[in-house]
Amino acid sequence: MNTVPDTIILAADCPTTALEDNFPIVQISELGEQESWRKEINRPIYHIHKWWATRLGSVFRAITFGALSPPRTDIWAQFYERHNLAGKVVLDPFMGSGTTLGEALKLGAKAIGSDINPVSTFLVRQAFTRVPESTLRAAFARLDSSVAPAIRRYYQTRDPKTGNLIPVLYFFWCKTVTTPSGEVIPLLSRYVFAQDAYPKKKPRAQIVCPHCWELIEDRYDTTAISCPHCAHRFNPQEGPAESQHVRASGGVRYRIKDLLPADGSPLGHRLYALMALREDGEKVYLVARPEDHALFAEAEERLQAESLPLPTLAVRPGHNTDQARGYNYLHWRDFFNSRQLLCLGMLLRAILEIEDEAVQEQMLCLFSSTLEFNNLFCSFKGEGTGAVRHMFSNHILKPERTPLENSVWGTAKSSGTFSTLFESRLLRAKRYLDEPFELELQRDLTGAKRGTRKTVASAPLDVAHVATYDDLLACDRAVMILNGDSARLPVPDTSVDAVVTDPPYFDFVHYSELSDFFFAWLSPVLAQRYPWMQRPDSSDKGEVQHKDPRVFARQLSRVFAECRRVLKDNGVLAFSFHHSRAEGWAAIYEAVTNAGFEVVAAHPVHAELRGASPKNATKNPISIDAILVCKKRTMVEQRLSEKTAVDEAEELVSRLESSGYRVSSSDRFVVLASQLLIPLSRQELDFEFVCNEIQRAAQQIVPADAQKAARR
Numbered sequence: 001m002n003t004v005p006d007t008i009i010l011a012a013d014c015p016t017t018a019l020e021d022n023f024p025i026v027q028i029s030e031l032g033e034q035e036s037w038r039k040e041i042n043r044p045i046y047h048i049h050k051w052w053a054t055r056l057g058s059v060f061r062a063i064t065f066g067a068l069s070p071p072r073t074d075i076w077a078q079f080y081e082r083h084n085l086a087g088k089v090v091l092d093p094f095m096g097s098g099t100t101l102g103e104a105l106k107l108g109a110k111a112i113g114s115d116i117n118p119v120s121t122f123l124v125r126q127a128f129t130r131v132p133e134s135t136l137r138a139a140f141a142r143l144d145s146s147v148a149p150a151i152r153r154y155y156q157t158r159d160p161k162t163g164n165l166i167p168v169l170y171f172f173w174c175k176t177v178t179t180p181s182g183e184v185i186p187l188l189s190r191y192v193f194a195q196d197a198y199p200k201k202k203p204r205a206q207i208v209c210p211h212c213w214e215l216i217e218d219r220y221d222t223t224a225i226s227c228p229h230c231a232h233r234f235n236p237q238e239g240p241a242e243s244q245h246v247r248a249s250g251g252v253r254y255r256i257k258d259l260l261p262a263d264g265s266p267l268g269h270r271l272y273a274l275m276a277l278r279e280d281g282e283k284v285y286l287v288a289r290p291e292d293h294a295l296f297a298e299a300e301e302r303l304q305a306e307s308l309p310l311p312t313l314a315v316r317p318g319h320n321t322d323q324a325r326g327y328n329y330l331h332w333r334d335f336f337n338s339r340q341l342l343c344l345g346m347l348l349r350a351i352l353e354i355e356d357e358a359v360q361e362q363m364l365c366l367f368s369s370t371l372e373f374n375n376l377f378c379s380f381k382g383e384g385t386g387a388v389r390h391m392f393s394n395h396i397l398k399p400e401r402t403p404l405e406n407s408v409w410g411t412a413k414s415s416g417t418f419s420t421l422f423e424s425r426l427l428r429a430k431r432y433l434d435e436p437f438e439l440e441l442q443r444d445l446t447g448a449k450r451g452t453r454k455t456v457a458s459a460p461l462d463v464a465h466v467a468t469y470d471d472l473l474a475c476d477r478a479v480m481i482l483n484g485d486s487a488r489l490p491v492p493d494t495s496v497d498a499v500v501t502d503p504p505y506f507d508f509v510h511y512s513e514l515s516d517f518f519f520a521w522l523s524p525v526l527a528q529r530y531p532w533m534q535r536p537d538s539s540d541k542g543e544v545q546h547k548d549p550r551v552f553a554r555q556l557s558r559v560f561a562e563c564r565r566v567l568k569d570n571g572v573l574a575f576s577f578h579h580s581r582a583e584g585w586a587a588i589y590e591a592v593t594n595a596g597f598e599v600v601a602a603h604p605v606h607a608e609l610r611g612a613s614p615k616n617a618t619k620n621p622i623s624i625d626a627i628l629v630c631k632k633r634t635m636v637e638q639r640l641s642e643k644t645a646v647d648e649a650e651e652l653v654s655r656l657e658s659s660g661y662r663v664s665s666s667d668r669f670v671v672l673a674s675q676l677l678i679p680l681s682r683q684e685l686d687f688e689f690v691c692n693e694i695q696r697a698a699q700q701i702v703p704a705d706a707q708k709a710a711r712r
């Protein structure tokens with residue numbers, strides 16, 4: 001019968017793991033929040049390459065430790081201890097960037113990770129492969145002398161002050177449209193093209209004159225300028241582009257999409273400024289001069305003459321890909337200009353000449369990372385920041401009207417280039433394997449936070465890479481990194497101690513549509529070596545991803561059912577989830593229960609940077625994940641509790657708030673919905689009923705804005 005009793009049934013009477021009875025939500029949330037500010041520095045192995053929606057290492061350390069420890073273990077008291085959970089096996093069926101794997105291995109357990117996406121499998125393999133720093137440095141030095149000079153040649157300009165050639169850090173471009181009468185209009189919404197990230201503090205900005213295209217330095221908010229070069233008077237805050245439209249000089253307004261080139265190519269571009277690096281280290285803005293245009297033309301010409309390993313993959317239709325296809329980005333190589341294609345192609349060709357396969361793949365991974373910051377979808381973040389806003393800052397594929405062209409090889413003052421990412425991503429990740437550390441919050445006598453310190457709490461991550469479950473058992477420390485649909489795992493029944501994962505959230509990230517950007521470069525060069533790189537693109541029909549929550553639930557349930565098969569009877573399946581809509585939670589209800597699990601506990605913890613989930617980025621961000629702890633249905637002992645899910649949710653929220661953690665109304669909804677899954681998952685209910693039940697309960701403790709979102 002579809003009713004939920006007022007006095008609800010809570011968690012199992014006889015927990016078999018520490019994760020079921022208590023979880024240090026406050027301490028782990030504080031730590032997770034600290035980690036999230038600089039994830040790529042605090043957990044560099046999971047940031048060796050772009051992946052979307054990576055989870056926090058400290059949160060997953062606590063979950064994994066709890067899932068492998070007996071009941072009543074004080075997870076927080078032992079968080080910074082060295083553990084050796086040898087003999088335990090942890091599975092992540094949605095491994096992404098490998099967060100669960102790394103945390104399980106650091107605890108001394110063995111880990112199995114599987115992902116359907118070939119880019120994920122490739123990057124996780126690279127992340128956990130040890131290659132001595134000296135070997136990588138030697139390979140880098142060889143590239144530096146063989147191919148770097150040819151690349152650097154295309155990133156230089158003449159300093160008007162000295163007449164010497166100096167390196168270019170960034171080229172500033174804007175898209176252009178051509179009206180039916182032949183007028184070429186730049187798609188600039190402002191003529192201020194570079195300002196500080198904190199302009200009120202540092203108001204100096206760079207402005208381009210729309211008449212003579214010379215550069216002017218003035219305040220970022222100035223509204224009237226007379227160009228010192230041509231005396232043209234204009235308002236730098238008003239460019240011809242406005243939202244989806246552009247204004248021609250006669251005042252006629254056009255829809256930008258109506259002015260796409262008739263031959264099916266993307267819009268044209270105009271190079272108008274550069275930022276270069278003077279010999280004394282000063283960064284200087286320069287207007288693009290004929291010599292700079294000629295250098296680009298030379299790159300264009302050379303690209304035609306060279307035979308380079310460039311992508312040929314078409315951009316397939318899809319949710320995100322249509323954002324780019326709508327502007328005639330029909331092939332992945334269209335995402336790059338000719339100079340980028342030439343320099344990236346030359347770099348890739350040189351990497352492919354590295355004979356040592358392990359070293360070559362590390363460099364390939366670094367090369368692929370570099371792509372994210374070197375394409376026409378990047379833009380300028382502003383001075384005083386990392387400068388380059390990479391193409392996936394919003395998990396979408398929206399063409400950039402004012403692309404920033406970074407330099408592929410880079411200088412010591414660059415960011416997002418091959419040479420700087422070598423140090424900041426690749427070597428940092430390798431060092432983490434040797435000395436994996438945890439962040440520890442420092443406090444003063446009053447308990448207030450006073451910074452962080454790094455504490456080494458694990459043995460070096462020196463593990464064998466194995467291909468079969470038997471080999472996994474045979475090795476002391478080992479990881480098995482798989483590619484494939486986790487609904488069919490090459491793992492025996494009841495052989496895994498815990499499943500710890502972070503599934504896709506049905507309408508959030510369209511992983512394979514985005515990963516095709518990298519796959520287009522990697523697949524042609526790795527297909528001979530790895531069968532899973534031989535596909536037409538990085539998608540697979542088994543991918544859990546659907547905008548219909550019921551379909552999503554069925555897809556997820558297939559994988560959870562496989563997890564149930566391989567999980568030991570007293571083990572837990574623990575996964576993170578958040579969603580602003582009731583139907584997202586109803587989908588989880590269906591996936592869990594149809595796979596034969598019940599939810600026995602739900603712990604709210606800090607998830608990502610506030611506002612980092614794009615769909616809720618603005619007013620009411622979700623920054624809490626619920627950690628849902630599930631057990632096989634037959635294993636759950638039931639007991640009655642006096643507390644309702646609403647009471648439990650209120651108590652959890654006040655625990656977080658009284659520690660100073662800011663809980664938004666969307667967060668409150670996440671806490672409540674996850675608590676409701678505990679009693680709901682004990683019963684056979686239909687999707688609609690679960691949705692209604694969650695919405696009904698939300699009326700009691702969730703503010704109106706989040707209630708409204710839940711109903712959408």
Ligand SMILES: C[S@@+](CC[C@H](N)C(=O)[O-])C[C@H]1O[C@@H](n2cnc3c(N)ncnc32)[C@H](O)[C@@H]1O
Pocket residue numbers: 051052053054055056093094095096097098099100114115116117120484485486487501502503504505511542543544545559
């Ligand atoms: C939310 S991400 C995991 C992120 C990960 N927790 C991290 O920290 O990087 C979900 C992953 O599930 C993968 N995936 C989707 N369907 C799958 C399936 N049927 N089998 C295996 N992996 C799948 C996606 O490719 C994606 O990498």
